[in-house]
Amino acid sequence: MLSCLLLCISSLTAQTSADYHDLLPYQGTPTSMEERDGKGNLVIPATYVDQGAWHGFHLPDTPEYFGSFTGPLFIAQEYSLHLSDSLQRLSLKNMDSGKILDFAQATESRLFSRPDALVQQFRWPELSLEMSLSYSDNRTSVIRTRLINNTMSPQHWQLSWSGVPFSSHPKLPEHRVIKRLDSWKTGIRWRLNSVMETWQMQLADAEYEIWFDREMRIELSQEQGYQASTSIISLAGGEHKEFLSAQRYFHTKAERISHGIPEWNEIGRALDTNRGRWQRRIDRAISGGDLAYRKMAVKSMLTLMHNWRSPAGALLHDAVTPSVTYKWFNGVWAWDSWKQAVALSHFDTDLAKSNVLAMFDYQFTVEDRVRPQDAGSLPDAIFYNKDPARGGEGGNWNERNGKPPLATWAVWEIYQQSGDLEFVELMYPKLVAYHQWWYRNRDHNGNGLAEYGANLHPAHFKDGKPLRGAIIEAAAWESGMDNAPRFDDDASVQVLKNLDENGKLIGFSLSQESVDLNAYLFAEKELLARMAKLQGLDRESSRWAGEAAHLKELIQTRMFDERSGFFYDLRFDDSGSHKMIDAGKGVEGWLPLWAGAASALQAKQMVETHLTEQAFATKIPFPTVSADSPNFAATQYWRGPVWLDQALFGLMGLKRYGYDTEATRLATRLVEQGEGILQQAPIRENYDPLTGRGLHCTNFSWSASVLLLIYDSWLSRP
Numbered sequence: 001m002l003s004c005l006l007l008c009i010s011s012l013t014a015q016t017s018a019d020y021h022d023l024l025p026y027q028g029t030p031t032s033m034e035e036r037d038g039k040g041n042l043v044i045p046a047t048y049v050d051q052g053a054w055h056g057f058h059l060p061d062t063p064e065y066f067g068s069f070t071g072p073l074f075i076a077q078e079y080s081l082h083l084s085d086s087l088q089r090l091s092l093k094n095m096d097s098g099k100i101l102d103f104a105q106a107t108e109s110r111l112f113s114r115p116d117a118l119v120q121q122f123r124w125p126e127l128s129l130e131m132s133l134s135y136s137d138n139r140t141s142v143i144r145t146r147l148i149n150n151t152m153s154p155q156h157w158q159l160s161w162s163g164v165p166f167s168s169h170p171k172l173p174e175h176r177v178i179k180r181l182d183s184w185k186t187g188i189r190w191r192l193n194s195v196m197e198t199w200q201m202q203l204a205d206a207e208y209e210i211w212f213d214r215e216m217r218i219e220l221s222q223e224q225g226y227q228a229s230t231s232i233i234s235l236a237g238g239e240h241k242e243f244l245s246a247q248r249y250f251h252t253k254a255e256r257i258s259h260g261i262p263e264w265n266e267i268g269r270a271l272d273t274n275r276g277r278w279q280r281r282i283d284r285a286i287s288g289g290d291l292a293y294r295k296m297a298v299k300s301m302l303t304l305m306h307n308w309r310s311p312a313g314a315l316l317h318d319a320v321t322p323s324v325t326y327k328w329f330n331g332v333w334a335w336d337s338w339k340q341a342v343a344l345s346h347f348d349t350d351l352a353k354s355n356v357l358a359m360f361d362y363q364f365t366v367e368d369r370v371r372p373q374d375a376g377s378l379p380d381a382i383f384y385n386k387d388p389a390r391g392g393e394g395g396n397w398n399e400r401n402g403k404p405p406l407a408t409w410a411v412w413e414i415y416q417q418s419g420d421l422e423f424v425e426l427m428y429p430k431l432v433a434y435h436q437w438w439y440r441n442r443d444h445n446g447n448g449l450a451e452y453g454a455n456l457h458p459a460h461f462k463d464g465k466p467l468r469g470a471i472i473e474a475a476a477w478e479s480g481m482d483n484a485p486r487f488d489d490d491a492s493v494q495v496l497k498n499l500d501e502n503g504k505l506i507g508f509s510l511s512q513e514s515v516d517l518n519a520y521l522f523a524e525k526e527l528l529a530r531m532a533k534l535q536g537l538d539r540e541s542s543r544w545a546g547e548a549a550h551l552k553e554l555i556q557t558r559m560f561d562e563r564s565g566f567f568y569d570l571r572f573d574d575s576g577s578h579k580m581i582d583a584g585k586g587v588e589g590w591l592p593l594w595a596g597a598a599s600a601l602q603a604k605q606m607v608e609t610h611l612t613e614q615a616f617a618t619k620i621p622f623p624t625v626s627a628d629s630p631n632f633a634a635t636q637y638w639r640g641p642v643w644l645d646q647a648l649f650g651l652m653g654l655k656r657y658g659y660d661t662e663a664t665r666l667a668t669r670l671v672e673q674g675e676g677i678l679q680q681a682p683i684r685e686n687y688d689p690l691t692g693r694g695l696h697c698t699n700f701s702w703s704a705s706v707l708l709l710i711y712d713s714w715l716s717r718p
Contacts, residue, residue, distance in 0.1 A: 019291060020282070021112045023299040024048075024306075024699075025680050027061040029070045030082035033169045033177070040327040041698045042080065045682050047073050047325060048118050051135040051274065052310030052318050055083075055208075055249035059111050059118055065089065066103035066111070068163075069118055069133045069143065074249050077202035077313060077384040078330050078396055083177075083190075087163035088210060088247065090145065092129065095156040095232050101127065115302060116278040126151055136270035138310035139250060139259055144271075145243040152237035159233065159243065161210075164225030165190060169201055178224040187211040188218060188226050198395040202385065205253045213244040213264045244268070251312050251384075285347035285708065289716040292678045296671060297711040301347060303683050303704035304340065308351065313384030314392065318351060319358035320344070325682070326697040331383035331396055334359050335480055336702050338406035339645050343705030345417040346712060352414050353423055356407065358382070360430050370399070373506040374441065374455055376433035377402050380477065389458075400457045401478035404517060405438060407431060408524040412531070421534060428531050435524050438517075444496045444509040445572065449554055450517050452478045453498070453509035466508065471495050475510045479517070481638040484624065485631035486512070486569050486583045494573065513570040513577070515559045516588035522551045523595040555597045565605035567592050584629035585610065587622050587646040593653025603657040611654075611662060618642075619673050621666040622650040623689035634688050641686035641695050642670075644706035651710070667714040671707065683707065 028044030035043040049056035057069040067090035074083050092101040101124060103109070108123035117134040128148040136142050149155050165178055172195070179193040189209040195201055216228040233241060244264055250256035281301060286294050307321045315332065320340045322329035337359050344352035362382055364374045370389050380401050385394025411427045414420070442450045454460055454474035460467055472495065476487035487510075494511035529544035559567050561579050567589040568579040592598040593606065611617045615626045620642040625632045633639040647670060654663040671677050674687050675694040683703045684694030 020295065020298045021114050022680055023115075023295060023302060024113065024682065026057075026059045026113055026118060027111075028058045029061055029065050030058075030073075030085050030166075033081045033083070033166045034079075034171070035082075036327060039696055042073075042325040045325070046699060047071075047080070047306060048113065048133070049073075049135075049306045049308075049324060050116070052138040052308045053135055053141065053249070054139075054251070054309060054312060055141065055247070056306070056324065057118060057133055057141065059113065059120075060086070063104035063109075066106075066109065066120065066122070067091070067129075067131070069120075069131075072141075072208075072247060072249070073324075074208065075309075075324070075330055076206070077204075077251065078394065079201055079327065080324055080330060081169065081201060082166065083208060084163055084165045087165065087208075088143065088161045088245065089163055090131070091160040091162070092127070092147075093158045093160065094126075095158055115282065115298060116275045123150070126155065127157075134271050135274060136246070136267045139248050139255075140262065140267070141247045142267055142271060143245045143247070145245070146240055147233070147235060147243075148240040149235040149238055154237060155235045157233045157235065158230055160227055160229040161245070162225065162227040164221065164223045165208075167223070171200055172197060175201075181220055181224045181226070183218045183220055183226065185215045185218070186213075188220075188228065190224065196393055198393070202393075204251065207250045207253060207256050209248050209250075209256075211246045211248070211262045213262075255312070281347040285712070287712075287716045288718050289711065293671065293711055293715040296678055297708050297716075300343070300683065300704040300708040300711070303699050304344060304701055304708075306699065307701045314382060314386050314394075314397075315358060315384060316361045317358035318354040320351075320355055320701050322701050323685075323697050323699045325699045326685075328396065329697060331381045332358055333381045334378050334403035335406055338410035339702045340705050341410040342413040343708045345414045346708060349414060349418040349420070352410075352417075353420075356410055356414070356427070359407075360427070363430055363434070371455060373500065373504075374437065376435075376437035377441070377455075378407075378434065398477075399455060400459055401452075401454050401474040402437075403478060404480050405435065405520045405524055407434060408527045408531075412527045415531075415534075424531050424534060428528075428535065431524075431528065431531075435521070435528065438521060440500075441498055441507045442509055444498055444511075447554075448551060449513040449558070449570065450521060451496075451509040451511070451513055452476070452517060453496075453507055454478065455507050456505065460508070466495060466497075468495050471508050472510065475508070479514060481516075481586075481588070481624065483636070484586055484588075484638040485629075486514075486580060486586055486588075488583075492571055511572050512580070513559075513572060514588065515555065515567045515569055516591040518551060518555055518559070519591035519595040519597050522548055522555060522592075522597045525551060526596070552597045555592055556599055556602065559592070560598070560602050562605075565602075565609040567598070567602075567606075584631045585615070585626035586629075587616070587624045587643075587650065590616070590622065590646075590650040590653050593657055594649040596656055598653075598657070600657060603653070603659075607654065607657075607659055607662065616650070617666060618689035620647075620670055620687045620689045620692050622647040627689065634690050635693075635695055637686070637696070640689060642689045643686045644670075644703045648706045648709060651714070655713070664714045667710050671710065671715065677707065 024046040026046045047056040055072045055074040057071045068086040106122040110121040117132045120131040122129045130146040132144045180191040182189045192206040218228045319332045341352040341355045366372050366375045380398040383396045386392030387397040408431045438450045452475045454471040496509045498507045525544050525548035529541045532541035570577040614628050624638045651663045673692040682698035685697035685700040686695050
């Protein structure tokens with residue numbers, strides 16, 4: 001009974017407790033529409049977004065902007081930009097004295113974040129002010145403003161909000177952002193000029209608006225700005241009053257019309273519902289362990305939620321993007337989605353399912369007008385805008401290649417968390433088609449070991465002839481390990497044409513059977529066998545199990561080098577194949593342990609020989625290239641940095657083969673030595689294995705996913 005009571009008290013206070021406050025650095029004030037560092041990250045480290053909205057905010061970093069939530073940031077279809085330094089800045093005028101309160105003179109000031117909101121609190125001798133910004137739905141952010149009379153005497157106040165949008169983008173000075181500014185008694189609406197700058201800013205008839213919960217006196221300025229003032233507000237001694245306002249961003253006028261006008265009573269209930277939803281997420285995902293690890297896990301959840309986008313444009317389901325703060329990552333990638341879905345399933349199974357469905361909305365079929373030859377496969381990445389081949393104007397949408405087959409793992413993990421057999425039944429035929437595509441389009445010699453390759457795509461041809469460099473590039477992208485040494489172009493690699501039964505070209509393979517790809521496919525076969533069994537498809541289950549056993553034998557006997565004790569890709573030609581030992585040891589060699597395709601003896605040899613500080617047990621473990629390899633480069637993307645998904649697969653492989661003590665030690669070291677992981681700092685795309693320094697993109701979703709899974713598997717224990 002006492003333990004139940006303590007758990008209930010903990011549940012009630014998880015969000016209000018300071019334990020989960022200020023997990024990410026939202027502080028900052030934009031000075032132009034786009035300010036980025038040399039890597040392409042926004043200068044302001046983090047952006048608060050929730051409910052799948054396409055606009056977000058920051059906390060002010062100077063008293064000049066106190067009383068406002070700086071921004072907003074808005075996603076111009078595919079690019080995160082700032083509309084203003086502060087579009088809704090509050091001014092408080094004491095109508096009895098005629099003086100305006102100075103935020104810098106407040107006797108108490110507190111600005112902080114909690115999972116469901118950004119918060120500001122101020123106190124002067126005569127008045128207290130409380131402000132919070134939360135989301136009521138996927139297009140609406142709501143600011144709650146509360147005044148409290150600290151005296152026993154009556155007071156009279158006027159609240160005024162004002163703001164001015166930026167006039168233009170620094171790289172597009174001739175393009176005026178605002179087309180028109182309209183106002184009415186309870187709001188303001190900016191209509192944005194259309195623009196289609198493929199690599200900078202994309203807008204159709206987008207609109208941004210502010211609504212107030214009462215009639216205001218609204219004045220417009222020549223700079224497309226405004227000031228909105230209340231009538232005189234009377235506060236009796238000790239009385240408090242609350243004001244609501246909403247900011248909403250729409251990609252199109254039609255989207256705005258379909259959304260309707262704010263219903264304030266419903267908005268209030270929606271805010272309470274969202275707060276309860278956050279509480280349930282935390283209760284479900286956070287179970288124990290040191291406070292620092294629990295905070296890391298909640299920060300990971302926040303990162304995923306900030307990168308969540310609701311349906312818009314070509315995105316038909318809710319999905320999590322890689323990063324709202326990195327210039328090129330406001331789309332949805334296939335293998336990112338699978339890893340994100342696994343983590344999401346631990347606290348929001350509905351969003352996890354949607355994340356999978358968002359990609360499968362574009363699974364190719366034999367009726368596909370662009371690539372019927374790739375029936376069963378999926379695009380690499382989808383965005384708000386389709387590419388020209390599909391009737392769109394986008395440049396980021398990519399169908400040049402696929403991505404590693406982890407979708408079945410994602411669906412299985414969702415089932416493990418939700419018990420939703422209907423979802424398995426929905427996805428099973430789609431997953432089967434996806435799996436079979438690899439053997440139809442990427443097994444050049446039909447020997448049961450698949451290769452990475454490239455799709456038929458205009459970027460892969462010139463004057464009707466295949467472009468070797470472009471195809472090798474796409475094949476490396478298909479692996480997900482873009483510039484890994486094993487994909488360096490040399491004389492031994494061949495670009496092979498894959499033909500259908502009628503001799504028609506359907507794609508390309510490299511003359512390289514990759515160990516990670518075949519380990520993924522082995523894992524898929526085993527999971528498809530389980531899914532078939534769940535559905536009573538016993539014959540199919542047996543067939544999948546037989547295929548898995550055969551592939552396991554191939555991986556063990558052909559891809560493992562007994563002398564060096566490691567798994568390698570195979571290079572093949574008409575005369576046979578050989579292990580690519582000269583390319584060096586890469587983290588892909590640990591994938592057979594994750595999948596369960598290695599023998600116990602092979603796993604033992606790998607752990608004893610290569611789980612050393614000189615190879616893969618570096619300060620941050622599991623570098624993409626072994627630290628003792630001549631190709632190792634600690635900061636060069638897939639040639640050394642630690643990508644946390646691969647580290648997770650390595651840790652899971654150790655645990656599977658009985659080396660959980662080693663896995664726990666390395667998992668703990670990873671989170672404690674990775675820059676900012678346990679601090680109020682963004683989660684990074686990858687990490688320097690020797691120093692722990694965070695590298696490349698900020699607020700990266702699959703890294704956040706991995707940290708949550710590491711917490712659940714190794715760090716949540718009492």
